[in-house]
Every structure is written in structure tokens, then in C-alpha cells.
Amino acid sequence: MLSRDDIRRIAELARIEVPEEGVAALQHDLNGIFDLIEQMRAVDTTGVEPMAHAIDLTQRLREDRVTETDQHELFQSAAPRVEDGLYLVPKVIE
């Protein structure tokens, strides 16, 4: 069972603000979801190879050639704040 403190801790890890009055409802919902998940934890999986992907794949290598052009102006046109080609965020170090 996830406690209220667990919810606050997870929300902090996920960088999602959860107002204090929203913690109880999230705790209820998440515990409901983990009740469902619990069913698979009891399965004996000794010796079973984890399946990371739907199909077996090997990493491809491609020819080393230029495939991308510089489109930073186009891409940055969607940014909330840009100056001199840089993304602006609040000051991190005083």
C-alpha cells in the first residue's frame, strides 16, 4: 500500500506538482492500480528470460553520412522562450 508520503515522493521524482488536497485521491487511484498489478508479482518466473521487446532485434549500423540539416530556428520556433538560439529557463546557479 502506498502511503501519502510515497505519493509525494513519487510526484517529486516525476516532476509533477500535486496539490496537498489532491494527494488522497491519487493515493486511492494508485493503490487500486497496484492491486491489479499485484496479480503478476506472485507468478513464478524462475529462469524466464525478460522480454524487453516484442521482437528480437539487433542494433543496425548505418553508413556514416550527413542525414540531418541544421533547422534549429524552425525547431525553436515552438519553444516557450528563446534568446540568441538558446532555450531560456529560470536561473539555476546564483
Added chain:
Amino acid sequence: MFDHTVSELAALLRDRKVSSEELAALFLGRIERLGGGLNAFITVDAEKALASARAADARLARGEATPLTGIPIAHKDLFCARGWKTTCGSRMLADWVSPYDAHVVEQFDRAGAVLVGKTNMDEFAMGSSNESSFFGPARNPWDPSRVPGGSSGGSAAAVAARLVPAATGTDTGGSIRQPASLTGTSGIRPTYGAVSRYGMVAFASSLDQGGAFGKSAEDLALMLNVMAGFDERDSTSVERPKEDYARDLARPLAGLRVGLPKQYFTADLAPDVASCVMAGVEELERQGATLVEVNLPNQALAVPVYYVIAPAEASSNLSRFDGARYGHRAAGYADLNDMYRKSRAEGFGAEVRRRILVGTYVLSHGYYDAYYLQAQKVRRLIARDFAGAFASCDVIAGPAAPTVAFPIGEKTSDPVQMYLEDLYTISVNLAGLPGLSVPCGFGEGGLPVGLQLIGNYFDEARMLNVAHRFQQATDWHRRSPPGYGS
């Protein structure tokens, strides 16, 4: 003419009985007149559509047409299309205009298809009812007080209401097959790796796969012929020769072995859905197929496993939405961390926030082995079940959804009830197999029911063959919702 399939419209275009511009105007007119109440589209662009229709007409006149040239289509609003808003049904991307095309969008463009709009969807494809969309729920044309299913609810509703002849969708846990079932449309999710994920906004990368909705299995084959194929920009795109998915459509069903998983026909399945599905299976038998019972012993674990793997991958994929580079940024914040927290809290809706939190928890220090690794191991067991089943059958048949379309609001207060809607579809995604749903009758309230067919890896042509033969003998797929037909 709006009732025609893509293949029928293509013949009319080829014979110059209708122009692409006329077709675009016809469907745009229907969207304008009938579409409002369904909320099936997030963006419609008549000007762009008519311009590309005129280009298609020129191409038709030059005799350089493909079967899709001049056909109006819609893309689920998570396929990036250059110059089009690509919202993913989220406030986070509500105003984001894509600077590039997804591989799928590019392929339809090259084929000369006419993009008329982007369809409504559950936010970031997380949902089974289209109710988590920031733009409000799409509605089911068979009964507008009910959901069209999800997450590709807008595409399903649009095709069902004959607002477009065909549309794209994506299926991470059932998001094509379940809405196809609930709206009486045909929908296919190909084998993982068949359709490039490049430019498809990522939800759960090991499960996401693009696919299509149409009015017939034949149309789905035409759509896949455009969409599928190797793309080096997606590291999980499978390198294999291009194939013609329509090549086996007419093949007789004699000798076909249809597997019926006993775990699919239990008390969880509504009786009205069960009887439509069984009637569908009997039609296959009438055409010479033999029925065999197959065993998927770990079927009940599919939903629990999915709700570890999908949220884990989502929490990682959606960490890119930080309010710094694109997407929503909160208006006021104290520092950088506060900007992240507030932008993400405001930009994501409740279901997306829940899944990010579940995913963050199962990947966090000390819990990884107990949840994520264990889920990956059980995922292997589920995939092995299918391998075992396909030793004794060619396709598996069953329901695509446990019930007919449910009323809007019925399942929104309990996330787990919503998750169980994908009971019969999720295991297919975990195994990476192809699956489709075709209409097979009407259940309670005159609402459509879909027959799900699951194939072995890259066996789409065979599945489409079975679906097509089924549709040659039935007319469920030709029925249109009252008020939307001819």
C-alpha cells in the same frame, strides 16, 4: 458515394467518374454538417485538403496514380504532420505545430492521399474511451451518448460516420481494435515493427504500433500497402521486403484452422457480444475453416503486466515534456524545478499524470526487479502462450472488447474498470502480434460488435484474407449508423 469503400472510390477516380476535389469537398461538407456533434476531429483544414486534392487530380490526369491517390483520409492526432497542429489530445501540445512529417504521413503524402484532418484521441493515447482528451470526448455515431472507444476514438468515429473513407490510428494495448469493435468499423494493428514509429508521438515504445481504420478488410490492405515498410529512422522498424497485403484476399478458407482461446469465452464476456462473435466464427466454419480450442493460460496476467510496462515506458518517454523546449509552460514559477513541476501538472491530464506516477514508481530504486523486470518475464510467458497456440492454428478468433459501447462517464471514476476494457487486446501487444477487428453483428441497444482475429508474426495478409472472405459473406461492415448513412 460517401458510403463507398476506398477501393470503390479509387475505381471511380481512375475512371474519371469523380474528381479528387469533388470527393474532398463531399467529405469536408459532411464533417462540417454532421461532424460537430461527434467531436471526432481536433483539426480540419479545408484549404490544405482541397489544394492536395487538386494536386491529386493532376496526378490522376497524368496517369501516375496509386490506389490511394485522391482519397481523403485523416490521421490520428499523434502522427506529426508538417505545418499541422499535432496535439496528442493534450493541453501539453495544444498549440504545437509539427515542424516535420511522421514516416506514415510522408508515405500517405507520396501515395497522393488527401489529408483532411487530424482526429481526436485519448490524451497521449492513454485511455479506452476517448474521454481523457483535452479537447473533450469523441462520440459514438451509433449512439452519441456513448463512447467510440479509444484511444483512437476520433478516427473510429470519423470512419463509422462516413466523415472520411479511412483513417490511421495507433494500438498500444487495443487502441485500434477496441474502438473498431465499438463503432462497427474495420481496424488493424500490424505486427510490431511493420509500420515505422518515426514521428509518432511515443507512449510505450515497445508496444506502440501504427495501423488503420476502414470500412472493409480490403481497404485495410490498401492502407497497409502504403503505411508498412522499412524505415531506418525507427530503430525497431523491421527490415523485410515490401509486401502486397491484398495478395491473398480472395483465397478460400478451406483448410484454415481457427483457434478459439478458452480464456476468451468466460463470464467476463457479455452474452450479447459472445453470441455475435460465435456467429462470426460459425461463418468461418461454414466456409471450410476448422475450429480448434487453444490455451492461453497466462491471459489473465496481460492487463496487470501491461500496467507495469506501459506506464514505465510512458514515464520515460514523457519526461521530455519539461516546459523548456516545446509544449506548455506554466505562467508563474519560483525556479527551474518548479517550472517543470507546474508545467507538467498543468499540461498533463489526470490519466496521464496517474500513469507517469505509476511508471516512475515501478522504475524507482529498489522496485525495478519486483515490478518492471518481473513484468518483462511474465510478458515472455504470455508471448510463449501464443507461440504454443499457433502450433495448432493459423489465426485466433475472439472478441475485441468485452461489451458494446458504454455510456460516456460510466468508467471515468475508476481507472481499473477502464483498463479491463482491453482484456482481449492487450496480450497481442505484449507479444507483438498483429490483430484486427471486423464488424460481426449488433448487440444490446443495436450497438456494433467486432470479431477479433489475431495472426502470427507478419501474417497480416492471411488475417486480411480471412476478414475479407468473412465480409464477402456478411454485410455488417456495410451498415452505417442511423443519420449517417445514405
